[in-house]
Amino acid sequence: MYRTHAPLAEVPGWVWRDVVFFLSGYLITTMMRLEYANTGKLSLRNFYIRRILRINPPLYITLAFIGYLVIVGVLNQSPTALGVLSQFFFFSNYMPDHGTETGLPSPLWSLAVEEHFYLIFPLCFVMAMKCMSTARFAALCAVACAVVLAVRLFNIIILGLGEENYYWTHTRFDSILFGCILALWANPALEVQPSWQAKGWQAMLAVLVIIGTFAMSSILLREGIRYSLQGAALLVIFNYQLQNRxxxxxxxxxxxxxxxxxxxxxxxxxxxxxxxxxxxxxxxxxxxxxxxxxxxxxxxxxxxxxxxxxxxxxxxxxxxxxxx
Structure with a gap:
C-alpha cells in the first residue's frame, strides 16, 4: 500500500487492496470457525466489540492528527463537514469523490467496504452454521460472488457506470468473500485433508492470471471482470501456500x-x-x-x-x- 501511494510506485494499488480484502475475509472467517468449533457458537456481541476496539481508536486518533496537519497548514486541503463525517462513520466510499477531496487525506474507502461487510457477514455465518455445512455455505458465498459480478456488469453495460464499481461496497465485497470461501471450503489451516488442494502448476497459472489483469484496459474488463478473476486466482494461490508453508x-x-x-x-x-x-x-x-x-x-x-x-x-x- 505504501509503495503504491509513494511517487515511485510500480505495482497498481488495486492489487494490494485485493490481497488485503482476500486476507481479511480468510483470516476473520477462520477465526470465526475456530470460535464456533470450540464453543458451539459465535458471540456476535464479542465479535463487534473486538472489531470496534481494533478499528475505531487508531482511526479516530489518526484522523484527529491529520486534521491538525490541515489546520496548521502542513496539508493543503479543505475538507467539508460531510466529507470528514463520511470518514468517521464509514460511508466515504459512497461519496461523489470517495472522500479524496472533501475528506481528510486518508484513503478510507476500502476500510468502509470492510466495515459494511463485517456488519452483515457474521450474522450470515451464525444463521448458516445452524442449518448447513461450511461447504454449502461456501457455495452460497460463491453464488453471491457471481451476483456481485453481474451487478458490476449491469452498472457498466446498462447504466454506463464504471469507476464507481471500484469503490462501492455492493460491487467490491466479493473480493473479501473469496477469502471467506477459502476459509469455509478448502482451508489447509483447519483441515488435515482439505476438500481441494491446489497444485503447484495451478498456483503458477493463478499468478499469471493476476499479472494478466494488469493489462486490462477496457472498462468492461477493468471494472467488471478483473476483480472476480483476481479473487479466484488468490484463492488458488493461498490454498497452495497454506499447504506449503x-x-x-x-x-x-x-x-x-x-x-x-x-x-x-x-x-x-x-x-x-x-x-x-x-x-x-x-x-x-x-x-x-x-x-x-x-x-x-x-x-x-x-x-x-x-x-x-x-x-x-x-x-x-x-x-x-x-x-x-
Whole structure:
C-alpha cells in the first residue's frame, strides 16, 4: 500500500487492496470457525466489540492528527463537514469523490467496504452454521460472488457506470468473500485433508492470471471482470501456500516483517497524509527521498500508536476471545 501511494510506485494499488480484502475475509472467517468449533457458537456481541476496539481508536486518533496537519497548514486541503463525517462513520466510499477531496487525506474507502461487510457477514455465518455445512455455505458465498459480478456488469453495460464499481461496497465485497470461501471450503489451516488442494502448476497459472489483469484496459474488463478473476486466482494461490508453508515461513519470521504486520493498520491510515505532507513541505526533494522520510515518520507514528493504544487494546480483545 505504501509503495503504491509513494511517487515511485510500480505495482497498481488495486492489487494490494485485493490481497488485503482476500486476507481479511480468510483470516476473520477462520477465526470465526475456530470460535464456533470450540464453543458451539459465535458471540456476535464479542465479535463487534473486538472489531470496534481494533478499528475505531487508531482511526479516530489518526484522523484527529491529520486534521491538525490541515489546520496548521502542513496539508493543503479543505475538507467539508460531510466529507470528514463520511470518514468517521464509514460511508466515504459512497461519496461523489470517495472522500479524496472533501475528506481528510486518508484513503478510507476500502476500510468502509470492510466495515459494511463485517456488519452483515457474521450474522450470515451464525444463521448458516445452524442449518448447513461450511461447504454449502461456501457455495452460497460463491453464488453471491457471481451476483456481485453481474451487478458490476449491469452498472457498466446498462447504466454506463464504471469507476464507481471500484469503490462501492455492493460491487467490491466479493473480493473479501473469496477469502471467506477459502476459509469455509478448502482451508489447509483447519483441515488435515482439505476438500481441494491446489497444485503447484495451478498456483503458477493463478499468478499469471493476476499479472494478466494488469493489462486490462477496457472498462468492461477493468471494472467488471478483473476483480472476480483476481479473487479466484488468490484463492488458488493461498490454498497452495497454506499447504506449503515452508515456502514463505522463513521470511515471515523476520522480525522486521512481523513488526510491519503489527503496524500495518495504522500505517494504512497515516501513510498517505505523511507522503502528501512531505510533497507539500519539500516539493523540490527527489521523490524517493520524500518517500523515505515519510516512511520513517510513519513508522515512528505507528510505533507510538502500537505502544500506547493498539497493544493495550489487544489485551482487552484477547479477553473477549474464547480460549482454544
Amino acid at each position: 515452508n515456502i514463505a515461513s522463513k521470511y515471515l519470521r523476520w522480525s522486521v516483517l512481523q513488526r510491519i504486520g503489527l503496524w500495518s493498520y495504522t500505517l494504512y491510515l497515516v501513510h498517505y497524509a505523511l507522503l502528501y505532507s512531505m510533497q507539500s513541505i519539500a516539493p523540490d526533494f527527489p521523490p524517493i527521498l520524500s518517500a523515505m522520510i515519510a516512511l520513517a515518520i510513519s513508522c515512528a507514528y505507528c510505533a507510538i500508536m502500537y505502544a500506547l493504544v493498539e497493544k493495550p487494546l489487544t489485551d482487552v480483545r484477547r479477553r473477549l476471545t474464547p480460549a482454544r
